[in-house]
Amino acid sequence: MTFPPLSPVLSPDDLVRHLDHHRITGAVATPREANLRNIQGFLDGDQHQHMGVVRTRDWTFDDVLALMQERVGISADPEHREGQDTISAALALAALERYARVFGEVVAAGGRILFATGHPAGLFPVYARLARVARRAGAHVVRVPDGFPFEDGDVRQIEDVVMVEQYGGLRHTHFPGPMTLSLERLRRDGQNPPDLVVADHGLAGAAGSRGLRTLAIADCNDPGVFVAEAQGQVEVAVPLDDNLPPRVYEPVTAYVLHHAGLDEHV
Template sequence: MTMNQPQPESAPRVRPDRAVLARHLDAVRITGRVATPRENNLAHIGRFLAQERQFDFGVSLSREWTEDEVFDLMVGRVGISDDRRFVEGVDTISAEKCIDALDRMRSVLLEVVEARGAILFATGHPAGLLPVHQAVAAWAESRGATIAGLRVDERSEPLWVSAPVGGDVRRMDRVHVWHQHGGLPHTHFAEPMLALLEALQSTGEGTPDLVVADHGWAGGAGTSGLRTVGYADCNDPALFVAEAQGQVDVAVPLDDNVLPQFYEPLIDYVIGSTA
């Protein structure tokens, strides 16, 4: 193929059957017996309630929560084991709960896209979820939505994140990421999102109609009052508490760092057309 020849169009995405998707999610360990250990899940509940940075995801507590209450929430919304005697080993995420949440996420996306709203995309897990956000963002833009966020042109300046976090926010193919020391780190920090929102306000671009994100990007957006949907692992209680508190519209439970290609059927389910 020469440079002047038209590029082939990618095949349209077809939404898979729910049962087919559930089998795939369990098979590649996006759900089912996931890689996140039980002891990690339990420890993060306590660290979130202590509001430790990186574990709070920028989510403020609207009431006092006990560890038992958050544990029960994670059982109900994520599908971790309800056996309180189980404290070490392989924990689980429910494929059914994941798909239920994907249905809710799809409904929110369709509503905003059909209204030609502005959507901001961001990820704290670029090695796993960046391609997911990129695909959904491209679909939303193709349907008439505006992709909100940093201006990307020859006049753009770095958007620095203040200390102690540091680094800067970058926009890569419609999706915002945090950059530091030449790489795109996995991060739970909310500060990159807060810096981005402040910058959008200061330039007069305003706030987006919807944020699609994960980690502190989602927690920071939701706590700031923006309509937010996102993805969260079974050791990420912050976003599920934010959902229960009404700060996040939808938190989708899944393993957020399997090989990127394993998420393709999930992407098809969110944005694909019914066959």
């Protein structure tokens, strides 16, 4: 039996309008001062901003600012220090199409895919949906051994997505530790490394820095992920506001699946 998709596949122009209308791109909620502060935090090795990224060259503040303008579409004006900043819908759309091509290739090859998020309130349903479709299409969705401690919580895999639990709730995190621990657990369990990691924040940065093929979604205040992409550690980093209500991402997920050549039978 064939089931209809959970949401319609929009044309590129309609998806751009959707992205800007819901402020997934365009005039996003993340302020300029946060973007600039996080660039400096990344360069300083701040524990929340380095995101597990191993730098392979020297980066200056101006280098990273220019990179974020080129790959994300934030303002290029160095005198713009506070107020509204932006994400380019055109850059997001182009990155989504690259993301879809890689995802589709790995699924078609029956590859091993590990899903993980530091944004459980926004991106968890996106990855869970990708995982369901990937499994139906013949990919191997990697299962991490049961929950293990991380700081004052633990790492859990729910609906095939690795996340961090703390005090009975799911936690937003930038830290690379949950990915590092998950990959180590897989190794100790005798499992091969994933052929592809689909993640964000430090979970993507840690995977890419370990040489794993990695797809990421990143906000305009996540410069480390885009540096990792520029260094060839993350294959695709899609610039999107990464913490909106999950329903607004449904057309984004449908677009990725369609361009990956995958039908939804979920």
